[in-house]
Amino acid sequence: MNSFWEWFWLAFLTFAFVAYLFAMFTIIVDLFRDKTVSGWMKAVWFIFLILFPVLTALVYLIARGGGMAERQMKDAQAVKEAQDSYIRDVAGSSPADQIAKAKELHNSGAITDEEYEALKAKALS
Numbered sequence: 596m597n598s599f600w601e602w603f604w605l606a607f608l609t610f611a612f613v614a615y616l617f618a619m620f621t622i623i624v625d626l627f628r629d630k631t632v633s634g635w636m637k638a639v640w641f642i643f644l645i646l647f648p649v650l651t652a653l654v655y656l657i658a659r660g661g662g663m664a665e666r667q668m669k670d671a672q673a674v675k676e677a678q679d680s681y682i683r684d685v686a687g688s689s690p691a692d693q694i695a696k697a698k699e700l701h702n703s704g705a706i707t708d709e710e711y712e713a714l715k716a717k718a719l720s
Contacts, residue, residue, distance in 0.1 A: 615648075615649075615652075618652055618656070619644065619648065619652060621663075622644065622652055622655050622656070622663075623641070623644070625659070625662075625663045625666060625667075626640055626641065626655075628666055628670070629662070629666060640655065690718040690719055693714070693717075693718035694714075694715050694718050694719075697711050697714040697715055697718070698711070700714075
């Protein structure tokens with residue numbers, strides 16, 4: 596490992612191996628995330644990924660790459676909608692709504708008097 600080119604090839608091969616592992620894990624996650632593929636087809640894809648990893652990964656990316664992007668976008672959109680809903684429900688509530696929710700919890704016995712007063716004070720601050 597004395598020459599520049601030996602270091603260069605080591606760096607290149609390391610990068611290529613990490614990129615290959617990333618692609619494999621992405622394919623496996625996508626394969627098991629897809630609800631339209633039967634269990635048997637998932638098993639077949641997985642077996643081929645083990646037996647012929649590079650060829651199968653290329654075929655999978657060519658044949659199902661568009662679907663991978665759609666599934667990723669759909670999952671990201673679902674996470675964003677859940678996050679936005681949570682923000683609207685919790686952070687975007689008016690102080691009166693927060694106090695009303697705290698009162699409901701207090702009346703149901705879910706929180707104590709001290710917790711109710713703390714929530715009311717926080718909503719009013």
